Amino acid sequence: MAETLEREKKEASEHQADSDSTADLTDGFHLLIDALKMNDLNTIYGVPGIPITDFGRLAQASGMRVLSFRHEQHAGNAAAIAGFLTKKPGLCLTVSAPGFLNGLTALANATTNCFPMILLSGSSEREIVDLQQGDYEEMDQLAIAKPLCKAAFRVLHAEDIGIAVARAYRAAVSGRPGGVYLDLPAKLFGQVMDAELGKKSLVKVIDPAPAQIPAQSAIDRALDVLKSAKKPLIILGKGAAYAQCDDVVKQFVEASGVPYLPMSMAKGLLPDTHPQCASAARSLVLKESDVVMLVGARLNWLLSHGKGKQWGEPGSKKFIQVDIEPSEMDSNIEIAAPLVGDIESCLSSLLGSIKSADVAQPPAAWIDTVNEKRSTNLKRMAQKTGSDTTPMDFHGALGALKNIIEQRPETILVNEGANTLDFARGIIDIHKPRKRLDVGTWGIMGIGMGAAVAAAVETGHPVLAVEGDSAFGFSGMEVETICRYNLPVCIVVFNNNGIYRGTDTNPTGGPDVAPTVFVKDARYDLMMQAFGGEGISVESRDELDAAVNKALDSGKPTLINAVIDENAGTESGRIGNLNPQSVVKK
Ligand code: ADP
Ligand code: TZD
Ligand code: MG
Numbered sequence: 173m174a175e176t177l178e179r180e181k182k183e184a185s186e187h188q189a190d191s192d193s194t195a196d197l198t199d200g201f202h203l204l205i206d207a208l209k210m211n212d213l214n215t216i217y218g219v220p221g222i223p224i225t226d227f228g229r230l231a232q233a234s235g236m237r238v239l240s241f242r243h244e245q246h247a248g249n250a251a252a253i254a255g256f257l258t259k260k261p262g263l264c265l266t267v268s269a270p271g272f273l274n275g276l277t278a279l280a281n282a283t284t285n286c287f288p289m290i291l292l293s294g295s296s297e298r299e300i301v302d303l304q305q306g307d308y309e310e311m312d313q314l315a316i317a318k319p320l321c322k323a324a325f326r327v328l329h330a331e332d333i334g335i336a337v338a339r340a341y342r343a344a345v346s347g348r349p350g351g352v353y354l355d356l357p358a359k360l361f362g363q364v365m366d367a368e369l370g371k372k373s374l375v376k377v378i379d380p381a382p383a384q385i386p387a388q389s390a391i392d393r394a395l396d397v398l399k400s401a402k403k404p405l406i407i408l409g410k411g412a413a414y415a416q417c418d419d420v421v422k423q424f425v426e427a428s429g430v431p432y433l434p435m436s437m438a439k440g441l442l443p444d445t446h447p448q449c450a451s452a453a454r455s456l457v458l459k460e461s462d463v464v465m466l467v468g469a470r471l472n473w474l475l476s477h478g479k480g481k482q483w484g485e486p487g488s489k490k491f492i493q494v495d496i497e498p499s500e501m502d503s504n505i506e507i508a509a510p511l512v513g514d515i516e517s518c519l520s521s522l523l524g525s526i527k528s529a530d531v532a533q534p535p536a537a538w539i540d541t542v543n544e545k546r547s548t549n550l551k552r553m554a555q556k557t558g559s560d561t562t563p564m565d566f567h568g569a570l571g572a573l574k575n576i577i578e579q580r581p582e583t584i585l586v587n588e589g590a591n592t593l594d595f596a597r598g599i600i601d602i603h604k605p606r607k608r609l610d611v612g613t614w615g616i617m618g619i620g621m622g623a624a625v626a627a628a629v630e631t632g633h634p635v636l637a638v639e640g641d642s643a644f645g646f647s648g649m650e651v652e653t654i655c656r657y658n659l660p661v662c663i664v665v666f667n668n669n670g671i672y673r674g675t676d677t678n679p680t681g682g683p684d685v686a687p688t689v690f691v692k693d694a695r696y697d698l699m700m701q702a703f704g705g706e707g708i709s710v711e712s713r714d715e716l717d718a719a720v721n722k723a724l725d726s727g728k729p730t731l732i733n734a735v736i737d738e739n740a741g742t743e744s745g746r747i748g749n750l751n752p753q754s755v756v757k758k
Contacts, residue, residue: 198370200330200361201227204292205234207337207374208263215239215254215629216292217247217622218265219274222308223294223358228265239629239657241622242649244271248278248291249622249647250629252351253609255288256414256437257630259381261344261352262289268296268309268358272317278622279351280320285612286411288344290352291317298328298357314355322350330363331373338375345381348497349414384496386513391521394465394492394509395529401463401490403538404430405450407475410437410612411468411495417516418605421467424519427526429533431457431542435469436610440602451598452553453545459484460541465492468515471504472613473750478505494518557599562712565740566591569666570599572717573638577601580724582634584609584627588620589640590745592666596638615747618646620663625650628659634724637663641690642671648699654729655703662723663731664716665696672745674738693735700731709733 198206204227208214215237220228232238241247244266251262262282266275272293279291293313300307318324323343327336340352398404406428412421422442425432431450434441442449450457458475459482471478471491483489490508493501494515501510511518557571573596577583581603587596587610602608609623617640624637644665654661668674669692676686697707706728710716716734723730744751 196367197364198330198367199365200333200356200363201230203330203333203365203370203373204337204356204361205231205236206371207334209234209236210374210376211337211341213260213263213290213337213341216263216265217241217250217254217626218263218292219244219247219267219271220265221267221271221294223361224265224267224292224356227294227361237629238265239625239653241625241653243647244274245277245618246622246625246647246650246653248275248289249281249619250626251289251291252278252282252285252287253619253623253626254630255282255344255349256285256410256609257606257627259345259414259416260288261341262287262626264289264291266291266293268294268313269311270309272311272313276317276320279317279353281612281614281616281619283321283351284614286349286414287351288349290340290344290354291321292354292356294361295326295355295357297359314353317353317355320351321353322348324353324355326355326357327360328357330360330365330370333360334374338377341377342380347381347384348495348500349381381514383517384513385517386511386521388521390509390511390513391518391525392529394494394511394522395525395531397463397490397492397509398428398430398465399529399531401461402535403461404428404463404465404534405457405461406430406432406465406467407435407469408432408438408441408467409435409469412515413438413441413468413606415468415515416605417519420516420519420523424523424526427523428531429539430465431534431539433457435474436597437606437608437612438469439597440607441605443603444601445603447543450542450546452547452549453542455482456545457542458482461489463490463492465494467494467519470495470500470613474613553599560713561737563735563737564711564713564716565737566595566666567599568713569716569734569736570596570638572713573636573664573720574600576717576720576724577636578603580634581607583607583724584631584633584635586610586620586623586627586635586637587639588617588643589638589666590642590672591668591741592638592640592643592745594745594747600638617643620644621647621650621654624661624663625653625657625659628661629657634660634727635662636720636724637661639663639665640671641665641667641669641694641696644696648696651700651705651729651731652703655700655705659729660724660727661729662720663700664720664734665731666736667694667696667733668736668741669693669738672743673741695733697731697733700729703729705729705731707731707733709735711735 254262
């Protein structure tokens with residue numbers, strides 16, 4: 173009895189000593205939070221659960237913004253867009269195996285688009301995973317993530333958290349930006365260490381994306397090629413938007429006098445209404461130009477790989493390419509003047525040398541040809557976008573939204589779908605940099621609500637999400653997230669009863685509808701009402717105009733179901749040429 177009492181007393185005093193000393197201890201949870209905050213990474217997009225629930229709570233308690241989603245893919249897409257908008261890695265937090273896999277699509281998509289993000293994922297116990305003994309949500313996540321992102325790291329010891337975060341940050345933003353995976357086994361979070369030593373283990377990343385200065389010889393070569401041009405063209409890509417050196421881009425384009433084409437997320441770097449903007453003469457400038465200067469744009473499928481009919485006679489052009497990634501050069505076609513470096517350094521150097529190098533303004537004949545084509549096409553487009561039919565066609569509905577964005581140029585446009593995407597890209601002018609977010613390099617559906625949340629959270633500006641009804645469905649449940657955080661997001665669902673059109677039928681006459689067709693006359697607006705947001709269905713251009721203006725004035729989460737003629741779209745929007753179709757009649 174006395175022995176038991178003695179032992180209990182001893183245990184009690186040890187316990188007392190333990191709790192006294194916790195002030196001098198830290199653990200994996202706190203070290204990770206401290207490491208992120210030290211690097212000014214203060215917002216997390218994610219979905220809670222084992223083993224990261226408490227991490228989310230503690231992060232919020234520490235003053236970080238922790239935004240929970242309904243599905244990890246959308247949290248990941250939000251993190252990727254946060255990365256694009258801020259030049260800092262967006263953070264996505266997921267649980268093990270299935271949550272991780274849901275987030276992985278977004279990580280891969282971010283990497284494909286050159287957006288910096290870090291996917292932080294809890295994982296199961298290494299010993300059990302490696303022996304494949306069937307742990308809760310068991311998966312070798314590091315191995316799976318590796319081929320799908322720019323870099324992947326696992327942290328096993330609390331004292332390595334600081335260096336791991338630093339490595340992940342640097343890997344995400346330096347050179348060509350991309351997605352990084354950070355594997356955090358459950359045991360790591362509870363590991364305890366001396367607080368002072370813990371503090372010393374943290375790393376503040378200095379100069380995370382160092383300027384990459386181009387060689388003068390490369391600058392001279394680029395200017396020589398530009399000088400030789402009779403019909404020059406500049407193509408601005410989303411790398412130029414990401415670089416956030418908007419003034420330098422504008423000064424360079426204006427000093428050169430060269431017509432430019434913005435890729436879709438580079439729209440607004442200079443306003444689409446700029447006199448040098450050749451978007452409305454796209455086919456002509458691609459075909460007829462003799463020197464093409466790419467600035468943060470890849471010659472991938474979106475530019476027909478720099479060859480083929482669209483580009484005129486084979487061998488009729490020389491390319492200058494400004495890019496931070498050396499191996500991008502000659503990836504599809506010969507680059508006569510590779511200019512490897514960051515866009516700000518490259519364009520500043522070019523700008524500095526353009527006068528002394530005697531680069532003349534482009535010949536007037538070329539500018540006149542481009543301008544003529546541009547004004548004919550703009551006139552033709554204006555007729556179409558004036559359309560006022562009921563139900564609406566794409567042109568009429570988008571004509572209304574074009575005017576709204578012109579009056580509210582701070583609004584960030586999010587855009588996905590097929591026809592809804594392709595027509596909006598052509599019709600809605602963007603007036604400021606990084607105000608258009610879309611399906612990016614993969615043409616992926618499902619970025620909509622994640623992008624909308626991140627755009628609102630990161631910038632505080634209103635967001636207009638223009639969504640095909642199919643596209644919206646991929647992330648539609650996140651309307652609850654938008655309502656929960658009361659974000660100034662107005663979603664317009666272009667409801668044409670399906671994918672491309674709502675008119676396909678089942679040739680067998682059987683009970684299933686065609687694979688491209690949805691429930692007719694669905695009311696997407698009611699989804700928003702379910703969570704306390706505003707929801708309205710509109711059939712005419714005037715109604716659409718009034719509803720969007722009201723939503724943007726109020727800043728309230730709103731979903732507008734815009735009824736679009738189900739006959740109006742075309743198969744695959746503007747990329748029907750990539751869609752194989754059977755010619756065999758059976
Ligand atoms: P788009 O789809 O608009 O044509 P891409 O995503 O194909 O644009 O190309 C973006 C390019 O920009 C990538 O090749 C990437 O390496 C490059 N890039 C990204 N950031 C920078 C930067 N700061 N400086 C130079 N190049 C950059
Ligand atoms: N799944 C994913 C992740 N990305 C895709 N791009 C597709 C499927 C295929 N796809 C497109 O390329 S566009 C599209 C799908 C399903 C939807 C088009 O229908 P919509 O647009 O209603 O969004 P429109 O206006 O009716 O053409
Ligand atoms: Mg549709």
